[in-house]
Amino acid sequence: MQISELARQADVTTKAVRYYESLGLITPERLANGYRNYNEDDVRLVREIRTLHQLGIPVERTRPFLDCLAAGRLHADDCPASLATYREAIDELTERIEALTARRATLITNLNAAAHRGSSSKAPEQTATDSEDYLTLPADLPAPEADGAADHLPGTKTPQISLLNTAGKEIRLDALGPRRTVIYIYPLTGRPGTDLPEGWNSIPGARGCTPETCGFRDHFQDLLEAGAGRVYGLSSQDTDYQNEVVERLGLPFDMLSDPTLVLADTLGLPTFEVDGMRLFKRLTLIVRDGVIEHAFYPIFPPNEHAQQVLTWLRENPL
Incomplete structure (x- = not known):
């Protein structure tokens, strides 16, 4: 031939x-x-x-x-x-993996150091009382109902949706790659000097976005070491609002903005309304290779949720 x-x-x-x-x-x-x-x-x-x-x-x-x-x-x-x-x-590949792992660990350490540098400083309008109000959960905080609104999500393909992140990039949710991506979805982070919606504390599952976010910040390196390739927070607030949160809390990861709740409408995610606003209910997705592998819902208490995700990753290694 x-x-x-x-x-x-x-x-x-x-x-x-x-x-x-x-x-x-x-x-x-x-x-x-x-x-x-x-x-x-x-x-x-x-x-x-x-x-x-x-x-x-x-x-x-x-x-x-x-x-x-x-x-x-x-x-x-x-x-x-x-x-x-x-x-x-195999020996050569092992050497390369070890070298890349060491470089990755150094980058994560540098990222955490840079993200936390100066995070203890407060914005001019932020007082100690403001900080305590957002980070401390009331003892009588009502727990959200286990209504099965996310039972259909595991095994569902991630939709071909692009969302803007706080770094100014469009992120395709169906193209996040083979490593696990943690996307914690929350309704609204409180902001110093800005009032929360009336009756916020009495809405099951509403209060606690800042403590939840701080939990993912503090466990960020642990999550990566447990197999997460990326961590994103996602809400309906615009990127300017979210960037203030990223800077104020010293977050080592980006937020995703979905102002029209297109993800909720596409996947049938649970939402609620307050003060004329439609907001996401709190839930977390583990996405891998364009498929939702796992969904956490309902989430309570929010300040312990990052540890719950970390435990799941460790108990379900790839």
Whole structure:
């Protein structure tokens, strides 16, 4: 067969085939007219090279596997030299993983340090009483009802929705990747000098957004170490409002803004109304590979919820 047919059957380019030949990994028959003539054995060898290369083994180091096939073995890794090459590749990959893990840990440490730097400072209008009011939950805070409003979410595909984050970027919820993303959804964070809606404390599940957010801030590094790839807070407040919260609380993660509650309407998320506003009820989604893997709902008490998510991640490793 011609080189184009070999490339088609082996799912590689003709340039790749020529490269394999230059390394002596395949040696096609030469016809009387000088043209190369490839056969099914060459197809098998090229497929083997491609598969090994996809696993991270350089093309130049696939020769032991090809020699194993040439020796009549059924599988390319039936020979000791092939196993040795596997071990070498694993050792090199382990070194790379350890180096990347160390770099990741350093970046997380730097992020936490930068995010918390100066977070104890208060805005001019913020008093100690303001801070205590938002961080302290009343003893008689009513618990939200377990009404099953989120039972349909696990296993549901994440919708193709883009939301603006506090870094000014559009985030596609269906393209968050294979690592777990924690999205805690909340109704409204209190703001120093701004009154909360009337009767806020008496609405089950309404009070506690700031303590919940501080919990995710304080457990941020633990969540990443437990397998979370990202953490987002999500509410219907605009990004300017959310940016004030990110700065005031020293958050090491971004918020997502959904002012029209398109996510609630698309997924059928529970909401409530107060003072003419429609707000999200508090719930948390664990998203992976474009699918909602788990949903926490109802959430109570909110100041302990980040620890609940952390416990779930540790008990359900990937």
